[in-house]
Amino acid sequence: MHAIRAENLSKSFDGRVVLDNVSFSVEKGDIFGYLGPNGAGKTTTINLFLGLLTPDGGTATVNGADLGSDDEARRRIGVLFENNGFSERQSAYENLRYYGRLYGMEDPDSRVDELLGMIGLNDRAADPVGTFSTGMKRKLGIARAILHKPDLLFLDEPSSGLDPDAQRMVRDLILSLASSGGMTVFINSHHLDEVQRICSRVAILAGGQIQAEDSVARLTASGKERTVWIAFEGGNASEHVILAVQNLPMVERAEREGEGIICTLTGEGRVPDLISALVAAGFRIEEAKKQSANLEEIYLRYVHSGEEAS
């Protein structure tokens, strides 16, 4: 059974199609990144899974259940929205305790202590949440989401408003939850660097449809097999070298990057052919590295093609 499954999921608002026959699934233990531009329907998808919205067509199930009608199934789910869901006048401790009780924990105090220690807010436990910084609230929000030890976590922009240190802490926390706790994590994010670092699989939503769904490694590997970075003996490549490389038949474009040059090959061009041609032309190669695309490039490509198609 899939942890999360969308089958032909459709949703429109006032005649505007937001999701059009969207299908994808997330396996147990995966960290799944759900990407898309603003207004693409990412939050709508999460709301459909959480039972906050009803689909016009298709199904959205979590652990095989419809969370909209199954109160008990929601007990196994943790959620973090962009709003952290806290009462600002209550203390961090009271807020966590409140949610612990709502999730049926008989004695949430020791777990609350444990989590406040884990996120480094033990000394602020008695302070009203309204006095916390954005980052502190976010960390507390994550603590709240995992308070009842759910087996599936929905995170909407988990790093939003966090400084680099806190972002790293959140990343490490998500990774440890998935690796040691076997938790499935569904992340809605614009933070492509973060998604590339922690997600095992991603789906890109644009134009109301899933444009790509695969592992991050496969997506990025498929995106730039025609690009190679080459450094020559003796340091920086001169204009003469760049021009010479540019004139090779298998090279479409060559430009300086760092101490080497980036070569984009033609459709028929192959990296071994390029290396052989350079050596034959008398160049002494210090280092050659096949480039993989970053997720941002892949994302932009799919988003643009998805938006054009719609």
Added chain:
Amino acid sequence: MNELLTIARKEFFQAITNKGVLIAAFIFAVWFPVFTTLGILAGISGDPGTALAGHLASISVMLAIFMGYLFSSDAFFREKKDGTILTLLCAPVSLRQIWEGKVLGVATAAYGMTLLSVLITVAVAFAFSPVGITLPWLLLVHLVLILPIYAAASAGIIGSAQLYLGMRENQFLGMGFVFLFIFLIFGLQAFISPEGGVTIQNELFFFVLGFVLLLLGRRWAGRLSKERIVRTIA
């Protein structure tokens, strides 16, 4: 039941720690009934106990309704406006339990403030009345039975409306409530004239009407959907 009480406890705490709302509620709870009561006592020709009881019966119902409205803004409207309610809707509790818990918490705070207002009003009336005042026992029934129903009915209907309506409509709801309140001030005083005092018939009427209003709010809450709430947040 545990979840319901957990929500109620939290909403009660929220209500009694909101300084802005507390100050507004306290000023209204003291200023309005005390001054109108002094006016009633100054102009009355019959038994002051009967007059005070009649006046308190109508004015305390209005206060309970007003306090229910005042305290419910934090529990329903603010939570909807800032999106906090989304997290609550994902918890393993039904929408009905959420509504009931919030109404219980808000109504408890509203009822407490209404009782406080009545006690202060009675104390001021006793202090300033030139003659001795004996209040009828029926007023106690009114305070114990009728007022909590109106505090809960008010919080329940306003809460359902705030969850059902969009943000802009909610602003109109606030204005509409002020007009309703002005109407109630005159309407209820016409219904219970101070000279007539508090009667069993009046109390029965109050009870039935309050109960119907409470059921109305509960029925409305039962027809609410999470989708309706989520789609009217923006």
